[in-house]
Amino acid sequence: MKTKVITAALSLAVFGCSSSDQNATPTHRWATEQQVSQMQYRNDHARCQSAANIDPTTRELTTASPEYAAYSACMTTSGYELTAYNAPR
Numbered sequence: 001m002k003t004k005v006i007t008a009a010l011s012l013a014v015f016g017c018s019s020s021d022q023n024a025t026p027t028h029r030w031a032t033e034q035q036v037s038q039m040q041y042r043n044d045h046a047r048c049q050s051a052a053n054i055d056p057t058t059r060e061l062t063t064a065s066p067e068y069a070a071y072s073a074c075m076t077t078s079g080y081e082l083t084a085y086n087a088p089r
Contacts, residue, residue, distance in 0.1 A: 030080040048074035 036044075049056060052070035061068045072082065 029085045031083045044078045
């Protein structure tokens with residue numbers, strides 16, 4: 001079973017799916033087939049954010065930015081993939 005982790009702090013609206021609406025629901029999430037705890041996910045996320053030189057308070061990036069490319073590459077290397085998330089409304 002695929003373990004899927006959603007980061008509330010980042011809401012993934014940050015990366016490519018950003019909106020000016022602060023209450024927007026996430027449309028994507030980083031998922032992995034590995035068994036990872038919330039803590040491990042948070043550690044991986046923070047490490048990749050740091051490696052990509054992204055300030056932890058940053059709320060929006062475009063998918064064309066070098067920071068997003070670095071973050072995405074790091075998360076992918078860490079075993080995650082960006083997947084669509086269609087939450088019920």
